[in-house]
Amino acid sequence: MALVTALRRLGTAEASYQRGVVLTVATAIAWSATGLIFRYVEDASAWQVLFFRAFALTLGLGVALALHHRRGTARAIVSVGWAGLVAAVFLALGSVFFIFAINHTTIANVAFLTSSTPFLAAVAAWLVLRERVGRATWIAILVTMIGLAVMVAEGFAVGSLFGNLMALGGALVSAGYTVALRYGRRADLSPCVFLSALVTMAIAAPFVGAFEISTHDLALCALQGIIISAVCNVVYTFCARWVPAAQLTLLSLLESVLSPTWVWLLLGEVPTTRTLVGGLIVLVAVAGQAIVALRPGDAVGR
Numbered sequence: 536m537a538l539v540t541a542l543r544r545l546g547t548a549e550a551s552y553q554r555g556v557v558l559t560v561a562t563a564i565a566w567s568a569t570g571l572i573f574r575y576v577e578d579a580s581a582w583q584v585l586f587f588r589a590f591a592l593t594l595g596l597g598v599a600l601a602l603h604h605r606r607g608t609a610r611a612i613v614s615v616g617w618a619g620l621v622a623a624v625f626l627a628l629g630s631v632f633f634i635f636a637i638n639h640t641t642i643a644n645v646a647f648l649t650s651s652t653p654f655l656a657a658v659a660a661w662l663v664l665r666e667r668v669g670r671a672t673w674i675a676i677l678v679t680m681i682g683l684a685v686m687v688a689e690g691f692a693v694g695s696l697f698g699n700l701m702a703l704g705g706a707l708v709s710a711g712y713t714v715a716l717r718y719g720r721r722a723d724l725s726p727c728v729f730l731s732a733l734v735t736m737a738i739a740a741p742f743v744g745a746f747e748i749s750t751h752d753l754a755l756c757a758l759q760g761i762i763i764s765a766v767c768n769v770v771y772t773f774c775a776r777w778v779p780a781a782q783l784t785l786l787s788l789l790e791s792v793l794s795p796t797w798v799w800l801l802l803g804e805v806p807t808t809r810t811l812v813g814g815l816i817v818l819v820a821v822a823g824q825a826i827v828a829l830r831p832g833d834a835v836g837r
Contacts, residue, residue, distance in 0.1 A: 555777035559786045562767045562774065567793035570642040572759050573634070574802055579752040581634045582742040587753055589630070589735035591760030596729045596769070612726045618719025623730035625712035626768065630735050632705035640698025643795035643806035643814070648702035650683040650791055650817050655710035657781035663714055668781045671827045675785055675820045682816030685809050713784050716775035724775075728768040732760075785820070792818045 576584060604611045636645045653676050660666040716724055775783060792814050798804040
């Protein structure tokens, strides 16, 4: 894959770190369209969306892997090791949690309840990887948690309990996914995105029922699976090589601010006042962390 080759040639550690920050922000912006895309799904059930999105991702990324690795494709997939396999399972579970969350609560609730991800990732990375979290990152996490508290105070009354619990479950597995990527960062873990699609299909297949789906809904699943999920998650696996887990998840929260904004502007799904205030607090924390992260110096100590 040309994308993978380009990502491997980013130069010095400091330059790679800074580019990793920029790519993480860009990935978060692209991810933010996911909720909007699935709001346009007409008839497909949650299980159908999960299955066909994963099916599209499998085809798209499978072809890309085969073109890039040729006869070494199977070896490249196996080489992700246990870290890649764990990351794949977490990513697959994250897809399940996300789809059911957006089907049972507002996009704003889903987006902002995942604001707990950086805190969970920071704790997990410290416990598993002994990865030090800098003072600036802890401050940004604290500000983010304040924003989360503002939203949760009203958010649970707006959406269903099940939807909110799914969103929080998504935050937990997202943290696990990021830590798994950091654990195996010395290897090329991009094939774990392909494996995650296979796991998602295995989970969804028994519950799909009818495999008939409209062309409209299939096109949306393909758009999200091939363009957004495949490309963004491959880029994210490389960002995890250069950016510490707490910062990585914190910068990704830009998605949480933009996702309900698109739905609000284009579909009229209006967030509550507290949701907007909390989202603004999260945005300030993410912007501050991004500014600090892009300064020259020791990346890990920030």
